[in-house]
Amino acid sequence: MALVQDCVIEDQEANKATFDMVKFKNVLFSNTSLTGIELTDVIFEKCDLSNIDFSGAIIHRTEFRDCKMMGMNLTDATLRNVVLNHCLADYANFRFSNMKQVIIQDSFLRKADFGYSKWLKVEFYQADIDQAQLSDIDLNGIDLSDCAFNGLGVNVENLRGCIITREQAYVFANLFGLIIKE
Template sequence: MGVVSDVSLDNREAGKVSFDKIIFNNVTFTDSSFHQIELTDVIFEKCDLSNVDFSYAIIHRTEFRNCKLVGTDLSQSTIMNVVFSHCMGNYATFRFAQFKQVIIHECSFQNADLYNSKLKKMSLLKTNIDQAQLAGVNLEGMDLSDCEFDGLGVEVEDLRGCIISREQAYVFANLFGLIVKD
């Protein structure tokens, strides 16, 4: 338990580290590697986690608030009961990750890669997911209606049962080569 504040921990490397009940406030971790990290009851507030390797992480009851996650690698991670709020996660990688009860609120995840990830009770609220890779992700029941995007990397079968807005229907029509006539 503790608080780490106003420090730079760039270019660090540690494997199989565990953090429990820690608050990181205004901490920079860029270009660091925390492969197989375990985070429980952790808060990241105004942190820069750009290009950090969190692959194979187990992240539980954790919040990312106003954080920079550009290029962060969370591939093969288990992410449960986590909130991402007002974060910049462009080009973040979540390939083969498992999400359960995750909220992503007012973030930018442009060009993020969620290829073949499993989503269970995940909410994307007012988030920019333009050009995100969602192929192999079952989007049934997922509400994307208030998300912003001009294109997505998806397969037709991934979209079955996905909830979108009327305006987004035009985007998907263009993706599938359809011509919409007014």
Template sequence: MSSESKSKPPVEAPKLPARLTELPGPIGLRDEDSVRDARIAGVAIEGQEASRVSFERVSFEGVTFRDNDLARLELTDVVFDRCDLSNARFGGANIHRAEFRGCKLMGLDLSDAMLRNVRFLECQGEYVNLRFADLKQVLFEDCFLRRADFYTAKLQSVLLRRVDLDGAQLAGTKLDGIDLSDCDFNTLAVEAEDLRGCIISRGQASVFANLFGLVLKE
């Protein structure tokens, strides 16, 4: 997020066709299943295990997606609207042009995932796991990400608007050009060498001083 304007985040929206086929439940998933051009609403897809499942041009509305283990998941042009993905495991996922609106993401595992043009809007994401993930052109807006794990994540063109990051793990994550001034936190796990070029507010300076044992003199 080097020099992009806050009013114009460089994040492409999902591209969905005007008409989608209604896909009723129950829905079972197997390795390498592919779902395309579908609307899935008000069903539960829980506790399933499969690898390399792909969803392309799919709208999920009010879907319970908890506790699924979907390694190497592929999401392209997908919207999750008011869905519950708590404790789902999407390690190594490839997510391109996706939007999460008003979703529960507590404990969601996106470790080693690649995210391109992804929006998280008004989501509850406490303990979300983005360890070693690669994020480019990603927007977090009005999100609750307390104790989220970004350990050694790669952040490029990542925008954080009104995000609660208290207790987040950012060690090993280069924050050059990342603007934290609109975020709320009392403590972060972060390494001094990774803060070079990070943008913070004057009010946050005391937080970082406390983190590193510094004393601010009035």
């Protein structure tokens, strides 16, 4: 039950560090690699996690609030009961991650890479995922209707059962070269 506040953590490298019941508030992580980190009951509030390496992380019951996460590396990460709220996570890398009960709300994930991830109960509310890579993700039952995007990287076979708006259907039609005549 620690509070880490108003500081800079830079040039740090650790493998398989564990944080349990810690709150990071207004912390800048610079040139930091925390591969295989395990986070349980952790809150990041107004932190800058841009370009941090969390590859292979195991993240449980963790919330990111008002955080800058540009280019954050979460490759091969496991996320359970995680919330991203009011975050800027453009270019974040979630490739090959396993996400269950993840909520992404009021956040920007433009050009983020989720390719080859496994999703179960991933929910989006007012999220901008323009140009995000969703290749080889089973989107059956995933509701993207509250997301903003002009294009996505997707596989046709993975779209079955995905929930979208009528306007978004036009975007997908254009992605597949269809011409819609009105």
